[in-house]
Structure formats: C-alpha cells, structure tokens
C-alpha cells in the first residue's frame with residue numbers, strides 16, 4: 402500500500418462528501434449522481450493507494466453498487482425486511498439522480514448532526530427518546546464458564562461462540578468460588594449485560610460475524626440489512642454513501658445476527674499498514690438500543706481488529722449525539738496516536754468529533770465480565786484475609802418488657818462479633834464512659850462525662866459547627882445539664 406499517495410489524497414471531507422479514492426471505483430456508477438449532490442472530489446489517480454485488502458469479487462463493483470441501491474428484490478430480502486423496526490423502509494428513496502454529479506453538498510453532511518438532535522426527527526432523536534433502559538439483572542455466579550474467551554481468527558464468526566482459543570491467561574483458583582458468598586455483590590450493570598449476551602451467544606441465539614463484500618449470498622443479505630440500519634439510524638447520511646462504504650471491499654463490517662436478522666453493526670476500514678482502523682458507521686436497530694448490544698459489538702470489534710487485523714487503535718468521527726456512547730467504550734477526544742500514522746488516511750466529517758480508542762493488547766474483550774468477576778473475587782478474598790467483615794452475626798435481642806425497660810442489659814463486650822472485630826474495652830468509644838447506672842462513684846462518672854463532652858465540643862468546633870451558648874453558661878454547667886438530662 403502506497404502510504405504516500407494516502408497522504409496526498411484529495412481532501413475527503415464528510416461535510417463535502419468527498420468519497421475516498423477507494424470508493425471512486427465502486428461508486429463510479431452510482432456516484433454519477435446523487436440527490437445529496439455529493440462532490441466527487443476523489444481523483445482517480447488516488448485509487449491505487451486504497452487497493453482493497455480483500456479478494457476482489459468476480460462481480461463488478463460498479464454493477465453491484467448500482468444494483469444494490471436500486472434493486473427492490475434485494476431490499477425486500479434484507480434482514481430487517483419483516484421486522485417491526487423499519488430500518489429498511491427508507492430504501493425506496495435510494496434511487497440516484499443521474500443529472501447531478503456534483504457531490505458538493507456540504508449542507509447534507511453538516512446537518513447530519515443537527516437534524517438528529519432535532520427532536521422532531523422521527524428516525525433519529527425521537528427514537529432514542531423512547532429508549533428504555535434495560536433493568537439490571539443479577540447474574541448468578543458460576544464457575545463453569547471460566548476460560549471461555551472470544552479468541553478467533555479470520556473473517557467470519559467472531560466471539561465466544563466461534564472461539565476455539567482461550568483468552569489472555571487469567572488464572573484463578575478453582576475453589577475461590579466457594580468462598581464467594583451471597584453478601585458479595587454479584588456484578589454491576591455492565592457485567593450483567595455482557596454476561597447475558599455472552600450466554601445468548603453460547604446458546605447460539607446470537608452471533609457476531611465480520612464480513613466484507615465477498616459475494617456470499619448470506620453475507621450480502623446481512624450487509625444490506627446493516628446498510629438499512631445505518632440508513633435509518635443515520636438519517637442525514639446520504640444513503641448511497643452508506644451503500645458505497647458498506648459494500649466497499651476495503652471495509653469490513655462486524656454485525657450482530659439474531660434469528661438470522663441483523664440487529665446492528667459497525668463498518669470500519671482497517672489500515673493494516675498503519676495498524677489503526679477507522680470506524681465509518683456504527684448503529685443498532687432502533688428497538689434494540691441501550692440493551693448492551695452496542696457495547697458487546699464494540700468489544701467484538703476490538704478483539705477482532707486486534708487479533709485478526711493486528712490493529713492497535715481505532716479512530717472515528719463520532720456524531721455529537723453518540724459521544725457519550727463512545728466515551729463509555731474507551732474512546733477519548735484526545736488523539737494520542739502519532740499524526741503521521743493517521744493523518745491523510747481518514748475522512749473528515751463535520752458535526753462530529755474525532756475520537757480515539759487504544760486497543761489493549763491483552764484484554765479479553767469478549768469476556769470482560771468473567772475477568773471483572775474474577776477480580777471481584779480476588780479483592781473479596783483479600784478483604785477476608787484482612788478482616789471479618791464478611792461474617793454476618795444474628796441481630797441483638799432487644800426485646801423489651803411491657804414497661805419499656807430492657808429485659809436484660811447487654812454489655813458492650815457481649816455484642817457478638819465486636820471482640821472478633823478487634824475491639825477491646827480500653828478502646829476509644831463506649832468503654833471510656835461506663836454507663837452511669839453501673840458506676841459506683843458519681844464523681845467519677847461526672848469526670849468521665851465532662852471529659853467526653855469537652856472532646857465532643859472540640860470535634861464540633863473543628864468541624865465548624867456553631868454551638869451558641871449564653872456567655873454566662875459555662876462548659877461545665879452545659880455538661881452537667883447533659884448529665885442530668887441523661888439521668889432523667
């Protein structure tokens with residue numbers, strides 16, 4: 402791959418809709434026009450520098466691209482076709498306008514974000530407004546799934562279901578689970594969602610696959626389904642532009658497949674020589690958002706990109722609306738990747754924020770929940786070594802007689818667990834002040850109590866608590882009043 406020509410490639414701005422040189426070939430038929438007036442800024446001379454890393458198809462990319470944007474049959478068999486979600490409903494307007502070869506419709510891309518922020522936009526923000534957070538479900542702690550990692554090689558099925566390899570070695574004692582008792586919080590919301598989706602993968606109900614345009618019918622149907630979701634969820638992104646990138650053979654798409662239908666996906670372009678990938682589109686179908694699919698998808702993507710493509714970073718122009726999501730996936734607005742590794746390679750998009758994610762070289766991305774669970778166990782074990790806080794004693798019997806007088810006086814030192822926790826009678830606290838009733842010498846009692854009240858007041862002053870006492874009201878008399886009040 403000629404990196405130089407990358408750097409000298411014409412500006413590929415999302416705002417100007419300048420297609421990547423790599424797309425100019427596939428787009429030559431479809432890009433002859435656009436209702437979005439895209440500017441065909443890419444120079445043919447730049448084509449070579451984006452030679453697709455995948456095996457070329459026997460079908461002409463031109464024909465395919467054009468066909469896919471207008472072929473009703475293909476649209477009708479798209480993965481979302483029969484679904485309640487109308488992610489493919491927009492395809493009727495993907496017919497290209499042949500009279501306009503000008504791709505310079507900056508506004509269509511500039512309004513990409515603003516329109517989606519508009520609450521009146523039915524496909525964008527309004528659908529998001531109706532999202533319902535999935536309830537946190539407690540996950541039963543099991544020891545059986547340890548070691549199942551999403552290691553995988555090659556394009557195709559990704560994740561635990563397809564994995565034969567184990568993840569980066571995390572060794573945990575088998576018997577450690579035995580001491581994992583009920584009073585330890587099983588998992589947080591993140592882990593619960595990940596565990597739940599992972600179980601579905603293992604049960605074969607859900608799968609994550611990664612394909613590019615490879616002429617395999619099933620993959621093509623899925624890619625079209627994904628394209629439809631993108632078109633629906635990114636309503637201001639020109640549809641032919643989406644088609645072009647999804648079908649471009651230098652792009653790959655990680656897709657979520659449920660009941661043979663696409664639920665969502667990410668289309669990215671791996672720049673293998675530069676060891677980074679550019680995320681072009683990312684979306685989950687409307688009725689499945691905020692259920693954890695986006696997170697699991699990103700985790701699969703990271704693992705696949707690291708293990709199969711050898712990437713170390715991802716860059717993306719995140720839509721303003723989705724910045725929060727990307728931050729939760731480990732993306733930052735600060736770009737740490739050296740500029741010479743990415744500048745000139747990726748497309749610029751107006752209305753988006755360039756974000757970066759460093760891919761950890763060891764993390765078992767598709768099995769993070771197991772890792773988190775084991776870390777919890779390890780921390781819990783350590784705490785148990787150092788303290789008895791995990792032991793729960795039965796409550797103290799404070800049953801009272803009818804007159805309200807305690808049936809039996811419980812000595813402090815008799816409270817179950819207190820001594821075991823390291824308490825001794827000489828410690829600061831109750832033991833400094835014997836109960837007034839039990840003390841034989843009232844003068845001693847008063848002395849102790851006065852000392853206690855003084856120290857109490859000192860603490861209160863330190864914490865800037867203002868206690869207003871009359872000038873004539875001495876501290877001793879205040880304490881005395883307190884003692885009397887206690888005795889009363």
Ligand SMILES: CC(=O)SCCNC(=O)CCNC(=O)[C@H](O)C(C)(C)COP(=O)(O)OP(=O)(O)OC[C@H]1O[C@@H](n2cnc3c(N)ncnc32)[C@H](O)[C@@H]1OP(=O)(O)O
Pocket residue numbers: 590591634635680681682683684685686689690691692693694695696697717718719720722723724725726729
């Ligand atoms: C490069 C680009 O393509 S930018 C455009 C991104 N795509 C879109 O905006 C299309 C519309 N949105 C979507 O398709 C989805 O909502 C996605 C892809 C953004 C996120 O997928 P989801 O399945 O909803 O994400 P998931 O359920 O895993 O949520 C993960 C976390 O991100 C949060 N989150 C999800 N979407 C957003 C958002 N748009 N803004 C802020 N936070 C979000 C969730 O609340 C959740 O937080 P939590 O872990 O604290 O509970």
